[in-house]
Structures are given as structure tokens and as C-alpha cells.
Amino acid sequence: MKRKREHRPIDPDYLAEGIIRGDRSILAQSITLVESNAERHFDAAQSLLDKVLSKRTSSIRIGITGVPGAGKSTFIDTFGTYLCKKGHKVAVLAVDPTSHVSKGSILGDKTRMERLSVNPDAFIRPSPSSGTLGGVGRKTRETMLLCEAAGFDIILIETMGVGQGEYLVRGMVDFFLLLVLTGAGDELQTMKKGIMELPDLVVVNKADGGNLPLSKKAVQEYSTMLHFLKPYTEGWTTEALPASALKETGIQEVWEKIEAFQKTTRESGLFEKRRRGQQKDWLHESIKDELLYAFYKNPSVLERLSAAEQNIAEEKAAVSALVKELVEEFLKSKS
Ligand SMILES: Nc1nc2c(ncn2[C@@H]2O[C@H](COP(=O)(O)OP(=O)(O)OP(=O)(O)O)[C@@H](O)[C@H]2O)c(=O)[nH]1
Ligand SMILES: [Mg+2]
Incomplete structure (x- = not known):
């Protein structure tokens, strides 16, 4: 019988300690973690970043x-x-x-x-x-x-x-x-x-x-x-x-x-000012990313999306009206 693949638990404390020690292999592993698109890696990656931020x-x-x-x-x-x-x-x-x-x-x-x-x-x-x-x-x-x-x-x-x-x-x-x-x-x-x-x-x-x-x-x-x-x-x-x-x-x-x-x-003071500005831009980009991601994986949006695409392609509806409808549907599903 084939065994189900198991994922080793990720230990952010262990990774943070390794990074701060300058362990290159742990640094490489940690980068792979933050680069991962797998949702199960997200929390561990964020916790790791939190731990090293001030170091x-x-x-x-x-x-x-x-x-x-x-x-x-x-x-x-x-x-x-x-x-x-x-x-x-x-x-x-x-x-x-x-x-x-x-x-x-x-x-x-x-x-x-x-x-x-x-x-x-x-x-x-x-x-x-x-x-x-x-x-x-x-x-x-x-x-x-x-x-x-x-x-x-x-x-x-x-x-x-x-x-x-x-x-x-x-x-x-x-x-x-x-x-x-x-x-x-x-x-x-x-x-x-x-x-x-x-x-x-x-x-x-x-x-x-x-x-x-x-x-x-x-x-x-x-x-x-x-x-x-x-x-x-x-x-x-x-x-x-x-x-x-x-x-x-x-x-x-x-x-x-x-x-x-x-x-x-x-x-x-421009060096610091630029970095602070970049942090702010990063925040706003991340908000947009997160919203887009949540929107496009939302079941009630997905349910309506292909019909909306069809209507737009056949010019049966106006884009703005459909967008408004989809976004409202999304917000309703979240409240
Ligand atoms: N004569 C001379 N050749 C150079 C110099 N720097 C790079 N080269 C040559 O130019 C070519 C391209 O160099 P790369 O360093 O790969 O250039 P690159 O900008 O990284 O190229 P991409 O990553 O493909 O965009 C190679 O054949 C290098 O040997 C230089 O200072 N003098
Ligand atoms: Mg190159």
C-alpha cells in the first residue's frame, strides 16, 4: 500500500536561530519557505519573518x-x-x-x-x-x-x-x-x-x-x-x-x-525616508495582492465568473455593472 506523503512540521524557531547564526543551508531552506505558494507554508513563513525582523x-x-x-x-x-x-x-x-x-x-x-x-x-x-x-x-x-x-x-x-x-x-x-x-x-x-x-x-x-x-x-x-x-x-x-x-x-x-x-x-535623511516609503508601498501592494487572491478563489465569485465572462464577451452586459455585482457578492460572502 502506498503511504500518504507526510509533511514534516516546520519549526520557525529552529530556522530563525539558524539564520541568525549564519547557517547558509538553513537560510536557503528558509528562502524556499517564504517563496512557497503553498498555503500551509504561509503561517510558518510569516512567523519566521517576525522572529528575524529585528535581528x-x-x-x-x-x-x-x-x-x-x-x-x-x-x-x-x-x-x-x-x-x-x-x-x-x-x-x-x-x-x-x-x-x-x-x-x-x-x-x-x-x-x-x-x-x-x-x-x-x-x-x-x-x-x-x-x-x-x-x-x-x-x-x-x-x-x-x-x-x-x-x-x-x-x-x-x-x-x-x-x-x-x-x-x-x-x-x-x-x-x-x-x-x-x-x-x-x-x-x-x-x-x-x-x-x-x-x-x-x-x-x-x-x-x-x-x-x-x-x-x-x-x-x-x-x-x-x-x-x-x-x-x-x-x-x-x-x-x-x-x-x-x-x-x-x-x-x-x-x-x-x-x-x-x-x-x-x-x-x-533620504536613505531612511526612501526605505520608509518602500515599506508603505509594500503594504499597499500586499493588500492588493491579498484582496485579489481572496477574490479569485472565493466560491461565490467563481460560481458567477464564467457567466459574467460570457455576458461580457457577447456584449450582453456592461462591464462596470457586472464588476459591481461580483464585488458586492464577494463582500456579502465575507460578512
Ligand atoms: N570584454 C569584456 N567582456 C565582458 C565584460 N563583462 C562581461 N563580458 C562578456 O559579455 C558576455 C555577457 O556577460 P554576462 O555577464 O553574462 O551578461 P549579462 O548582462 O548578465 O547577460 P544576461 O544575464 O544574459 O542578461 C560574456 O561573454 C562576458 O564574458 C567586460 O568587462 N569586458
Ligand atoms: Mg546575467
Whole structure:
């Protein structure tokens, strides 16, 4: 006879203690727990987050974006290794809002982060797959909290795919870095309009070998462009710098900029203000997620939904009237 699969009980106290001790395998397990879409994991995950929330180390959260092939993974490998050498603990998270395949991208990324993936002071985590409960935003935010509780003081978030990912990540980091290549004009065409208004620093990567003269020109072009744009962070000037992730040049200069940014924004109070604003946004996003989730799994809504869809498709009813009816039905079922 086949035995029914049993689920081991999850012990949030045990996990919290392991995370705070810096146990990487427990950190990985805990991230899997908060990423889970299974309802039976929800309470344990929330209880775990509650327990570690006040135990977090002070951190800087850095988002890194750029067109495919700009060198994000290579840059993170070099930059992360540099930061570990300086005594930091670096967590690398990937965000891919378009990915529906769990752990699809990390295999590629781990091989591109050869040095960092074996560094004892670094922790690399793949993009969570998007699911119904919450979504990528919630999962990444909660993963950041767990990493901070495990003592990681620098969180690097690589956005995969150009598009909505940039805005999502910009809204959850302190500092946003845009990695670009030479030939500013061509590249800007493939990037979404408006992306140049998001970064706190533009890094022209692959400034090495025969590409050096072109990258110098690109730095100038980007600087000119940035000069005409309103910087994303008040009181901070977004600049363009050259670097080579491969030859490891310009890396120290990038870190110096980020340190200057931290100093300026912490002193002006903007650092804290931005984080508080992000917390508030998170709350409202979560409320919307939760309401949507409750709505779409509500039996009396489900009962009426396909008939409503049919009516709308055949233009037999007005959308607003049907929506009102469905929402009222939902609220009635809850009262
Ligand atoms: N010459 C040179 N090549 C680089 C540099 N950085 C990255 N590359 C190369 O550029 C290619 C793409 O690098 P990745 O780090 O995978 O780029 P990515 O932005 O992470 O790419 P996706 O994750 O696919 O969006 C690889 O072949 C790297 O070796 C650099 O500084 N100089
Ligand atoms: Mg990559």
C-alpha cells in the first residue's frame, strides 16, 4: 500500500536561530519557505519573518540592470568578490518577473559567477518563479530580510529581462545601477524609454582592450544625456563611469560612488525616508495582492465568473455593472 506523503512540521524557531547564526543551508531552506505558494507554508513563513525582523544587520540594497549581455552577471561576480575582500558579506538575488520556470536562470548565472559562487562570504539565490500568492516582488523583499538577518550587509539584485523588472527593483533598493555598453544611441533604442531616469549611477562596462576609445566616448555621451535629466535621487547627481568587469578596472571607483551616495543620503535623511516609503508601498501592494487572491478563489465569485465572462464577451452586459455585482457578492460572502 502506498503511504500518504507526510509533511514534516516546520519549526520557525529552529530556522530563525539558524539564520541568525549564519547557517547558509538553513537560510536557503528558509528562502524556499517564504517563496512557497503553498498555503500551509504561509503561517510558518510569516512567523519566521517576525522572529528575524529585528535581528537584521544594517545593509545597502543595490539593484543592477542592463540590456542582455551588458555583463551584469560578470560585473556582479567581480564587484561581489571585491566587496567580500573588503570584509563585506554579499548576497546576490535575481529578479525575473517574466520567469514562470522555477530556478531556470540560476544555472546559467552560477557558472557566470564562478568566483562568487564559491566565496564563503557570498550567497547567490536564483529568481523565484512568479506565482499566485504575492508574486516576485513580495518574495524578493522577504528574501532580502532573511539575508540581512543572516548578516549580509550588501544585497545585490540583478534584474533579468528588460521591461517591468527595472521599475519593480527600483522600488525595493537604495541604489540603482545601470550597466551599459558603448554606442549609447543604439543601446538606448533597445532599452525602454524612461529607464535613464531611474539609475543613481551609469556604468559603461567592457571598457577594455580595443573598446577603450569607444567607451570613453560613451561615457561622455551618457554624461551629456544625464546632465539634461532630473536625477532620480534628490540631492544626488547621477554620473557615468567606465569599468571592465572582465579586467577588473573601475570597480573601486564604482564602490566609492556608492559609499558617497550612502553618506550623502544617510546624512540628509533620504536613505531612511526612501526605505520608509518602500515599506508603505509594500503594504499597499500586499493588500492588493491579498484582496485579489481572496477574490479569485472565493466560491461565490467563481460560481458567477464564467457567466459574467460570457455576458461580457457577447456584449450582453456592461462591464462596470457586472464588476459591481461580483464585488458586492464577494463582500456579502465575507460578512
Ligand atoms: N570584454 C569584456 N567582456 C565582458 C565584460 N563583462 C562581461 N563580458 C562578456 O559579455 C558576455 C555577457 O556577460 P554576462 O555577464 O553574462 O551578461 P549579462 O548582462 O548578465 O547577460 P544576461 O544575464 O544574459 O542578461 C560574456 O561573454 C562576458 O564574458 C567586460 O568587462 N569586458
Ligand atoms: Mg546575467
